[in-house]
Amino acid sequence: MSEPRDLHVFSDSEEMEISFGPQHPATHGVLRVMVRVDGEKITYAKPVIGYLHRGTEKLFERETYNGCIPHTDRMDYTAAATNNQGLVGAVETMMGVTVPPRAAYIRMILAELQRIASHIIWLGTHALDIGAQSPFFYTFEEREKILDLYEEYCGARLTLNCMRVGGLPYDLPEGWVGRCRAFIDQFPGKLADWETLLTGNRIWKLRTIGVGVISAADAVEWGLTGPPLRGSGLKWDIRKVFPYDRYNEVEFDIPTGKNGDTYDRYLVRMEEMRQSVRILRQCLDRLPDGPVMAKVPKVIKPPAGELYFSVEGPKGELGYYVVADGSDKPYRLHVRPACFINLQALPELVRGHLIADMIAVIGTLDIVLGEIDR
């Protein structure tokens, strides 16, 4: 694939260049896409990113390991719990820490609630972008309930900072399990309501079926993970491949699509929310008693070495590459951001489509610029 450096040089005088974003609401943040169009048809698209770059990986290098956790909250700010989970998992594996079962289960509960919350944002905004306004209001009502549960647990709603190396900072407050159960009992009904608005909707199908198609082989080639990979039909999920916490003890299915288009990715995410409810129910039923923190040293000092640890975030494989030098600060802490890698395939997915379809494709990739730019 050739990438023209200078988009102003046109081979065909009928072509036009449009700068889409970075202040466009449908780009879900500060994403800018330089698009070259022939009429309404996209001949070339080039994402321009970095508007939200905060040097997170540089900041990691001067923080203690537990001090890095709040920074991870601010990467994918719609999924702070899974971001925390990846980092603490990496450090724990390096140090050989075993997390108490109760802490592992609570982590899974927090992570699956986060997956639902993140998918809810995706659904509401994705539908809104394509032109269905009402799901946005219904979905955000449910997300509010999840944020309330988080607030009750750790005091924060978005930037949770809810895990520590060795376990959790707090046990669940009294009555929390019951309230969480009340939420997941009513949630599948809401999900079914939303599906009646969209799944069979003719306009929704027209806007999503056959848009942004990618085959499973190409998806692997482009490094896609998460729902964009599974939508193409590959049954692959870090929670099954490299189970962390206690994911090997719960039952759940990996939903997959067939055609690798926007509609299939929609179906995959909807089913993932149901599977998350299934995991949540098992976790709440089996929640063991006991401590929520392992006996870890006061100062976290992993041995010198390197380790890559990944979790299945709502957006895809979120990996942490830790290089430790034996001190209390990471020598290098690299994040494999799922959104960054998934966004890279955008030019491939939108080539030949209309500009309006690019909105649908950006929505279906479910990007968060905080994670892309870090």
Next chain:
Amino acid sequence: MNDQPTVPPQGGEPAAPAAPRPPWEEKPVPPAAQDARAHTQVRELEQALPGIVVEATEFAGQVTVLLPLARLAEAWRAAKDTLGYRYLVDLTAVDWKEREGGRFDVVYWLHRHADERRLRLKVRVAEGAEVPSATAVWKVANWMEREVYDMFGVHFAGHPNLERILTWEGFNGHPLRKDFPVEGIDTGAAIYPDVFPPGGGPRGGGEGEA
């Protein structure tokens, strides 16, 4: 914490040999790094390309293979086509500022779906040396290499479009190098050299016309 072991009453029976404590109450024992030349994944690679493995280590179940830079491109081809590592999970670099024999580590983290195994390839790169671009082997390497170039200043030969990705064109420096200050630099310096002369720190008060 309510999980403190109960203290036996004084003068009572000496405590029986305690039941093994659960692992989370023990002092954590970190995994030890060991030589991995005999590991199946390393042997496979050595078999496909004899003499390519400079060093192989295993830490916490993850295998790292150090390769000579000159044979890196060969190793990718073999890894992808012969050994089936179709998915490039991650590509990044580490700056070892003081190290002899190559300042940077460029690290490739590969995944094979057949048996869900991962392998880390690593090369040492001296400052100013060029690494071949992996974009012809894995498309996903494109942005990853741009990020490494942007953050470390490592050049990738044969990359279709090696430009900065997280900072802007004209940014003066490579932020993840160890000698780049955490406080940042005067970012105006490179763009408006007449307003911000080289060597000047950040200035307050909106002087200049830019």
